[in-house]
Amino acid sequence: MGNLNLGLFISGIVTIIAIYGILALSLNLKFGVAGLIDLGVVGYFAVGAYAFVLTTAPPPSELSHYSIGLGMPLWVGFIAAPVAAGLFSFLVGLPALRLSGEYLAIATYAAAEVLRAVFTNEDWLTNGVVGFNNLRQPFRGAFASGDVYQYFFMALSLAVLFILFLILSRLHWGPFGRALRAIRENEQVALSVGKNVTKLRIKAFVLGGAVSGFAAALYVSFATLIVPTMFVSEVTWTVWIALVIGGTGNYVGALVGTAVLVTAQELTRFFQASADLASVLAASRLIAMGLILIVIIRFRPRGILPERHYVDTKAVPVAESTAQAVSPKRVVE
């Protein structure tokens, strides 16, 4: 009974995959390519989201606490989001990128947590915990039917994802990507050939942040509301898991990982038996995710689609795979 509308369900999943896919691309640039452990993914995402909302929201009424609502067209928001996210990345990256590895991870994680506290408490800016709802959606007016619009929004998200994917892939195989990989593999060597390590890292960091700004603009348009609780560290973990499953260093892998992760999570919805078990199942869903992660790392430690190398890794022993740069056997490209 009832009117089934599987399109609504599926378009929702694909949209979520596209949005998280963009975040995975961004993280792949930062971690997969540049080797920067960034646990603050949700931070730039949140900045982008609030930038989008504040530029496009109507001016405050007497009941709201926020003081900025520029009420500009949505396309301005779509520009403001990546700009603000990139800017915030720059501010975080400037001091944090002097740290290496684990220290960078902790610093970025802390930055994202602090940011959430700021968004929760600074009413005048973000309307605090009340947030904003009833947000406008791009091109909504052009569609009479909500159903058709869901497909349009899905297509829009996929288009943004695709464009960002093309740009990042192009950078990956160009001098910029090559320099980043060189720094990742051996900072000293990169330095010795005259690469400005800090500058390149900041560039990667800011570009990655800006990319997640696009995801943020889509995300709040999809949700039609914004509250600080949407930006918890779970977002960061989801993106990380997606990237590790898919394959770090490979943009296609990042997208595959996201698709696998989200689809697997959504499929578990159909295994529920009863509501009494729902709470148990919801918890076990996360445990299952952990198991998938462990299995992937055990049997495909480099992810479903590992990073493509300039050098054929099959020709050299795996344990020395990173030594390939010094002893190339067969050049692939």
Added chain:
Amino acid sequence: MKRRREFNLFLILMLVLALAILAGCGGGGATTTTAAPGTETTAAGNESTASTGAPSGGDIPIGILTSYTGEMGAFGVPWFNAAKMAADEVNAAGGVLGKQIKLYTEDDRSSVEEGIKGARKLIGANGVVAIHGPISDILLAIWPIAKENKVMATSPAAGTTKLDETGGDYEFRTVPSDSFDGKVAALVLWENGYKEIGMIYENDEGRQSISAAVRKEFEALGGKIVVDVPFTPRQPTYSAELKKVASANPQAVWLGSGQESGAVLLKDAKQRGYNWKWMVSSDLAVPEMFDLVGKDTLEGVLTEMPSAETSTPEFQAWAKRFQELFNAEPTGGFQSNSYDAIIVMALAMEKGGAATGEAINQNYRDVSNPPGEKVFTFKDGVAALKAGKDIDYEGVSGPLDFDAHGNVTGSYVSMIGKDGKWTQLKFYPASTWEQ
């Protein structure tokens, strides 16, 4: 080479740890659920379990989207149980238009994103006519999707004031809006003879909207707010804020806060010798407060809280049935509100003659608001409807009279701290607000 491996090891550890923490949160929710005996034959479930009775002409799918895990994880199962109890009673009474209600449920994990995904699944894959159960933020997030698909969105507990003036179309709530809390607080203060009060409250959504309501109502009554101090919760001391309040010399002070901050603040004030008359928000109207701050501090302190008319025989009988079914107290957790929502929807579909969200949306006010014959159960309601009468469903959570925006007015009690207990001062029936 070594660095890379360290990276990976670190990464795996972090991710597994993060998942363990998340699963732990989920587990926390799970342990607070009371195992419900006899629910194996639950009406919920996708393919596995059928509802009791032979469905004729198919089932009516209703989705319960609520928090089984996450911050609000403790509420999911009680709300589902109450909804299931209602669905079972409807089905036992012959169902709606000869069809059985079938419940599907999704965990929103207390998160907006999961709520949206869950709602899309319920609407898209289960074809539900209504989604019941989410908290404020999630209700606001799923409402546009529900409305577009002609699916009713309802909540037993979403108090957000954002829906006060905008809800009602494919949305209703069986709990009074937070703004009533403020109205009650202002009225209680006024009736106790205070003309000039101060306000001090936690800086969060609920408390802010309540404080705005206190101000509005108190000033409308003719009183004056002499000082207004919001504060950041979880501070070690509140002396600066209290000093600010003291400088205005109010007769009484309204305090809106959670238990943790409220306890610290009240103790601080006592130590500093500020002997104002306190009126505290309903979050503090729990017995545990006396353990936290001591009974001396709370002696003579006023408070209020939403309360069903628990003295009525209908409520008592219902509470007994709930207790027997689920071996859990049906009070203090919006169970009666959850139960009522399902009954109202069932009656609305019966009246509309169609098992659709549209029928619920068009008729939910008709079947629960006066005029009409007062009915207390689904069975009586259907009988009256079949006899061609207009009905007014009186819920176990209150009279359930919806305004144009899908809000109900609730009944409240005012209480005063006395000898280590909250003692009832006065009962404010829902009719207090009908002006």
